[in-house]
Amino acid sequence: MERxxxxxxxxxxxxxxxxxxxxxxxxxxxxxxxxxxxxxQNDVLQFVDAVRAVRSDICYCKICNNISDNEVxxxxxxxxxDHRTICVVENIRDVMAIENTHQxxxxxxxxxxxxxxxxxxxxxxxxxxxxENRLISGEADEVILALSTTLxxxxxxxxxxxxxxKYGVNITTIARGVAxxxxxxxxxxxxxxxxxxxxxxxxxxIAV
Amino acid sequence: MERxxxxxxxxxxxxxxxxxxxxxxxxxxxxxxxxxxxxxQNDVLQFVDAVRAVRSDICYCKICNNISDNEVxxxxxxxxxDHRTICVVENIRDVMAIENTHQxxxxxxxxxxxxxxxxxxxxxxxxxxxxENRLISGEADEVILALSTTLxxxxxxxxxxxxxxKYGVNITTIARGVAxxxxxxxxxxxxxxxxxxxxxxxxxxIAV
Numbered sequence: 001m002e003r004x005x006x007x008x009x010x011x012x013x014x015x016x017x018x019x020x021x022x023x024x025x026x027x028x029x030x031x032x033x034x035x036x037x038x039x040x041q042n043d044v045l046q047f048v049d050a051v052r053a054v055r056s057d058i059c060y061c062k063i064c065n066n067i068s069d070n071e072v073x074x075x076x077x078x079x080x081x082d083h084r085t086i087c088v089v090e091n092i093r094d095v096m097a098i099e100n101t102h103q104x105x106x107x108x109x110x111x112x113x114x115x116x117x118x119x120x121x122x123x124x125x126x127x128x129x130x131x132e133n134r135l136i137s138g139e140a141d142e143v144i145l146a147l148s149t150t151l152x153x154x155x156x157x158x159x160x161x162x163x164x165x166k167y168g169v170n171i172t173t174i175a176r177g178v179a180x181x182x183x184x185x186x187x188x189x190x191x192x193x194x195x196x197x198x199x200x201x202x203x204x205x206i207a208v
Numbered sequence: 209m210e211r212x213x214x215x216x217x218x219x220x221x222x223x224x225x226x227x228x229x230x231x232x233x234x235x236x237x238x239x240x241x242x243x244x245x246x247x248x249q250n251d252v253l254q255f256v257d258a259v260r261a262v263r264s265d266i267c268y269c270k271i272c273n274n275i276s277d278n279e280v281x282x283x284x285x286x287x288x289x290d291h292r293t294i295c296v297v298e299n300i301r302d303v304m305a306i307e308n309t310h311q312x313x314x315x316x317x318x319x320x321x322x323x324x325x326x327x328x329x330x331x332x333x334x335x336x337x338x339x340e341n342r343l344i345s346g347e348a349d350e351v352i353l354a355l356s357t358t359l360x361x362x363x364x365x366x367x368x369x370x371x372x373x374k375y376g377v378n379i380t381t382i383a384r385g386v387a388x389x390x391x392x393x394x395x396x397x398x399x400x401x402x403x404x405x406x407x408x409x410x411x412x413x414i415a416v
Contacts, residue, residue, distance in 0.1 A: 007275070008266060011275060017259065020255070030304075032232075036263055037275070044260070046225065050218075050222045050225040051241075051244065052253065054221070068216055069217050
């Protein structure tokens with residue numbers, strides 16, 4: 001048996017497992033494990049069950065690919081939302097970020113990534129066909145492209161635009177510009193340039 | 209059903225559970241859970257099993273109360289260690305800290321805390337009787353008190369000294385002084401004062 005660092009192989013195991021999580025070093029991992037050791041056994045079992053369940057029982061919405069407890073996620077199942085506007089995002093974190101603004105009442109489509117030849121990710125690796133099918137069935141009037149402004153994001157935007165334009169829906173993209181509260185002089189040139197080119201009528205600006 | 213923050217109750221649950229850990233906020237918890245979601249299911253099960261096992265299967269050494277996978281911990285079971293020197297510490301983290309120095313070859317006794325009337329912890333709540341029994345059976349020549357220099361630690365030191373002195377063992381305490389590498393001018397007065405009062409012959413100093 002390999003000599004364990006902490007006189008207990010079980011402890012060592014648990015610390016090693018925690019240390020595989022992003023941003024958690026061995027020192028933090030040890031602190032977390034020692035915390036769990038002091039906890040009530042039922043609390044630890046609850047923790048363990050919740051972690052097991054989130055990986056084993058969670059599924060992906062068959063409409064938009066958002067994570068969900070059921071076949072269809074809460075957003076797609078919500079009749080009060082605007083189902084004729086589809087916001088295309090890269091991943092579920094982007095859905096959360098947009099939901100947290102409380103400014104969007106439409107639905108989503110999660111691509112699961114962006115086109116990235118460097119990483120070997122092509123259009124067929126993303127959930128594009130299912131998005132296309134939603135447009136073919138005529139369920140939407142507008143598609144908002146909300147991908148990141150990286151080389152890969154822009155490539156994907158262009159690809160999606162070319163592939164989806166023929167379905168006669170409005171294809172828009174989220175506004176880029178100087179962030180609310182930022183000083184002009186500290187904004188980068190590309191962002192500031194875009195915010196001037198894409199200026200909007202003053203009476204359309206909404207205070208968030 | 210309560211409306212969950214993340215459109216998935218399972219995700220919400222797991223995030224809440226991670227957020228109960230010390231130093232982990234909801235944002236970090238979400239990052240960890242999303243990481244686990246992307247991991248292979250077997251890796252997640254290994255993580256879950258390790259955490260469950262560390263709380264359910266770990267036991268405490270019947271000699272020194274250190275955590276252990278067996279009835280007797282690796283340190284107490286190690287015949288190469290000096291079983292006639294017992295270092296008394298507050299908790300298992302202190303055992304780890306001393307072990308990491310690689311300077312101590314004796315055995316330990318984990319008190320499980322210090323006397324703290326404010327927190328309702330008296331001598332009977334600590335593993336003092338088992339320490340006393342180890343001295344009564346004559347298994348030790350020296351007891352090193354390595355408790356923290358707080359009011360509670362000093363109280364416990366004094367209590368242990370009074371209770372254990374009659375068994376005819378050497379009772380020592382770890383040296384306090386200016387840390388190796390620290391500048392004298394920045395050391396606090398109490399520490400610097402103690403390091404002068406408890407000065408040692410130069411030829412006894414060991415470079416660590």
